[in-house]
Amino acid sequence: MSGGMETPGSGAPLDAGDLDSGFSTRGIFSEAMGAAPSPPAQSRQPPRRPAQQQQQQRQQRTVTVDISKHGAHINRFSISGISRIRRGFLSDLLEPVFRSQTIKEAVDETREAAGKLRALGMAKAVLVEMDRSGEKEGALDVHFHCQDGSRYIIKTGVDVGDSEGTASVTGRVNNIWGGGESFEANYSRGSKTQAAFQGTLSAPLDADPRKRLEATANQAIVANRPYSSHDELRRTLGVAYKHETFGGMHELGYSLSWRDICNLGTHASPSLRRDAGHSLKSSVGYTFLRDSRDSATVPTCGSYARVGAEFAGIGGDVQFGKSHFEVQSNESLGRGYVLSSSVHGGLLWGARTSISDRFFLGGNTSVRGFEHRGIGPRDGEDSIGGDVFYAAGVSLLTPLPYVKTDALKGHLWANAGQCALLDSRGLGKTGSSPGMTGEVLRFLTSPSASVGLGLVYRHSLVRVELSCCLPIVATTTDRPKPGMNFGLGFQFL
Amino acid sequence: FPLRINRPFFTPEKIDNPQLHIHRPLTQKSSASPSCDVKSLSTLALLRFVGYKVDVKYSSEPEASPNGRLPYLLLSDSTALDARGIENHLREQGVLGESELADEMIYLSMVEANLVPAVEYLAWIDPEGFDAIGWQKYLGSYPVLIRYFLGWQRHQQSSRKLQTGLPEFGSALDGDVIYDNAFRALDSLAVLLGERKYFCGTKPGALDALVFACLNVIVEAPLKSPIRSAMTRDGSKHKALLDFTVRILEEYFY
Numbered sequence: 001m002s003g004g005m006e007t008p009g010s011g012a013p014l015d016a017g018d019l020d021s022g023f024s025t026r027g028i029f030s031e032a033m034g035a036a037p038s039p040p041a042q043s044r045q046p047p048r049r050p051a052q053q054q055q056q057q058r059q060q061r062t063v064t065v066d067i068s069k070h071g072a073h074i075n076r077f078s079i080s081g082i083s084r085i086r087r088g089f090l091s092d093l094l095e096p097v098f099r100s101q102t103i104k105e106a107v108d109e110t111r112e113a114a115g116k117l118r119a120l121g122m123a124k125a126v127l128v129e130m131d132r133s134g135e136k137e138g139a140l141d142v143h144f145h146c147q148d149g150s151r152y153i154i155k156t157g158v159d160v161g162d163s164e165g166t167a168s169v170t171g172r173v174n175n176i177w178g179g180g181e182s183f184e185a186n187y188s189r190g191s192k193t194q195a196a197f198q199g200t201l202s203a204p205l206d207a208d209p210r211k212r213l214e215a216t217a218n219q220a221i222v223a224n225r226p227y228s229s230h231d232e233l234r235r236t237l238g239v240a241y242k243h244e245t246f247g248g249m250h251e252l253g254y255s256l257s258w259r260d261i262c263n264l265g266t267h268a269s270p271s272l273r274r275d276a277g278h279s280l281k282s283s284v285g286y287t288f289l290r291d292s293r294d295s296a297t298v299p300t301c302g303s304y305a306r307v308g309a310e311f312a313g314i315g316g317d318v319q320f321g322k323s324h325f326e327v328q329s330n331e332s333l334g335r336g337y338v339l340s341s342s343v344h345g346g347l348l349w350g351a352r353t354s355i356s357d358r359f360f361l362g363g364n365t366s367v368r369g370f371e372h373r374g375i376g377p378r379d380g381e382d383s384i385g386g387d388v389f390y391a392a393g394v395s396l397l398t399p400l401p402y403v404k405t406d407a408l409k410g411h412l413w414a415n416a417g418q419c420a421l422l423d424s425r426g427l428g429k430t431g432s433s434p435g436m437t438g439e440v441l442r443f444l445t446s447p448s449a450s451v452g453l454g455l456v457y458r459h460s461l462v463r464v465e466l467s468c469c470l471p472i473v474a475t476t477t478d479r480p481k482p483g484m485n486f487g488l489g490f491q492f493l
Numbered sequence: 494f495p496l497r498i499n500r501p502f503f504t505p506e507k508i509d510n511p512q513l514h515i516h517r518p519l520t521q522k523s524s525a526s527p528s529c530d531v532k533s534l535s536t537l538a539l540l541r542f543v544g545y546k547v548d549v550k551y552s553s554e555p556e557a558s559p560n561g562r563l564p565y566l567l568l569s570d571s572t573a574l575d576a577r578g579i580e581n582h583l584r585e586q587g588v589l590g591e592s593e594l595a596d597e598m599i600y601l602s603m604v605e606a607n608l609v610p611a612v613e614y615l616a617w618i619d620p621e622g623f624d625a626i627g628w629q630k631y632l633g634s635y636p637v638l639i640r641y642f643l644g645w646q647r648h649q650q651s652s653r654k655l656q657t658g659l660p661e662f663g664s665a666l667d668g669d670v671i672y673d674n675a676f677r678a679l680d681s682l683a684v685l686l687g688e689r690k691y692f693c694g695t696k697p698g699a700l701d702a703l704v705f706a707c708l709n710v711i712v713e714a715p716l717k718s719p720i721r722s723a724m725t726r727d728g729s730k731h732k733a734l735l736d737f738t739v740r741i742l743e744e745y746f747y
Contacts, residue, residue, distance in 0.1 A: 475499045
């Protein structure tokens with residue numbers, strides 16, 4: 001794979017300035033159009049005619065060539081401009097290209113291969129040249145002119161998550177072994193996650209960026225003291241297989257996570273002390289994600305679905321089964337009005353669940369009008385999470401008068417949800433009226449709820465909300481937060 | 494208005510009696526060795542001496558304690574007290590009075606400086622003791638991966654803490670020196686006890702609890718150690734201390 005290649009009649013060799021995601025097929029189509037008659041000599045310089053007649057003539061000369069019916073195969077492939085590429089990777093990448101039977105297939109597959117090189121970061125831009133092969137009849141030679149991708153990237157930044165700001169440093173090495181592999185290391189500090197380090201090694205399978213194998217190692221200290229009187233130190237190793245199809249993204253993975261509930265506050269509750277200390281979670285999990293929204297932060301159309309399941313107990317000292325789902329739908333009503341609705345839910349079942357694995361509800365990106373983790377089981381001042389939860393929200397985005405920008409909208413919303421434990425402290429309470437069935441029914445029909453109105457601003461990175469919240473239903477252990485609330489994040493209810 | 498309040502879906506566990514969370518017993522027979530940990534056992538013994546009723550809960554998680562070390566006492570109002578807090582609480586309750594032994598504090602310091610390190614050496618440094626006490630009892634409830642890491646961590650901490658000698662002349666971890674110091678402390682305690690029933694006079698106190706805890710762990714640990722051999726052989730000059738340990742066990746734990 002070396003050297004450049006000039007296309008016939010192209011003049012000077014291509015340089016970096018000429019490279020784009022272009023495609024050159026001059027030689028091929030002249031052959032495909034070989035049946036088109038050449039104009040007679042005396043008409044090579046036709047006399048001046050009215051414009052209408054000239055256009056008519058051009059239309060009459062147009063010949064349609066169906067390249068899907070013209071047989072062709074790839075004879076030779078060459079590539080230039082990439083500093084490092086493995087032979088085995090190139091074989092996987094070009095296998096569909098060499099299997100092409102028609103010109104159309106050849107064009108499509110070479111375009112696909114060029115796109116994969118760009119998607120894997122191995123090339124910033126690829127110009128594909130395709131020409132008749134001088135060696136074989138009915139064969140094509142293909143050449144990729146590549147602009148080498150960046151090998152090393154270091155960046156610093158300030159990110160915003162769900163009600164959390166973090167400052168981070170990220171380093172990335174691309175195309176480590178010539179097959180599109182990458183290694184990324186990230187260190188961040190934030191308002192909730194005190195210190196976090198993550199390293200991820202990623203490699204494509206079958207030279208396809210949509211199929212990836214990832215190995216991850218991370219360590220994070222999460223400060224939960226304001227809500228639950230403890231910090232959590234998590235060290236995790238994981239491997240995952242990710243496959244992106246037209247239907248969505250599938251992820252199947254295994255993780256080994258060592259958790260330490262530590263630094264308990266002086267007034268930590270007995271429920272929290274029960275969960276304090278070390279635990280080792282060994283689990284397999286599956287997640288499916290499908291996102292057809294036009295925007296992740298303030299969508300106006302499309303839907304979002306995320307479903308996941310996790311099973312822990314293969315080794316370790318934690319056994320549970322966990323499932324969760326999240327569905328969002330957005331409908332444009334015209335004139336700038338957008339109706340959005342979403343439903344979340346989750347279930348955790350096991351002999352004895354830990355605060356590290358439970359669900360939490362409440363907050364500006366969850367059920368608005370309540371403090372962060374402000375809905376659900378609470379022992380003293382500590383929110384201890386639930387084994388089962390559901391939440392639903394509906395909102396209407398409206399245009400604002402005298403506001404020309406589409407990024408700022410009015411916002412009317414209603415949220416509701418509930419969270420509970422399944423053991424004897426929660427829905428599994430025995431020996432009391434009205435019994436377990438009655439408690440479950442009450443759980444399903446008595447959500448904590450709030451309504452409100454405000455403004456939404458769509459930034460390129462994040463969604464910003466300012467809402468006037470009015471909680472209307474709560475339990476005695478909830479923490480309603482009426483009044484003006486500010487929210488910053490990606491995913492909102 | 495207009496907030497409507499519902500009953501919660503959570504009821505915290507009710508604590509009827511104060512709960513004392515301590516490390517696990519040393520052997521299967523919990524009455525013979527109520528705990529593998531000196532501090533846990535001495536606190537339990539002190540509570541038994543003053544007649545303070547508690548429910549004993551075995552735990553391996555010192556992180557649950559207010560000071561990061563077991564034992565801790567969980568009261569009915571959900572307040573948690575560490576070892577020092579327990580003593581203060583007993584004094585506030587009026588069940589723990591002043592000791593009859595005038596120099597109790599001096600003897601307590603002597604035991605903590607000479608006898609307690611010997612038990613820690615036995616549990617975390619001595620290879621046989623580490624297998625029998627540290628690995629099996631302190632870390633027994635953890636998965637293997639965590640056990641290895643915490644065991645190594647605790648071994649390193651104890652190694653640094655138990656080094657003897659002056660730093661400027663090069664301190665080192667020397668088991669012989671630690672055991673020699675322990676024997677000297679035992680000699681002093683044997684003289685102090687003499688023919689009496691308890692160290693502190695007519696009723697047992699904090700010194701009795703601490704000495705009992707150290708000796709019980711040494712004697713009941715399923716392994717040979719120099720101190721155990723010295724105390725249990727025929728004609729030992731420390732027989733009175735051995736009898737004292739058995740007497741406390743029979744009076745307050747069986």
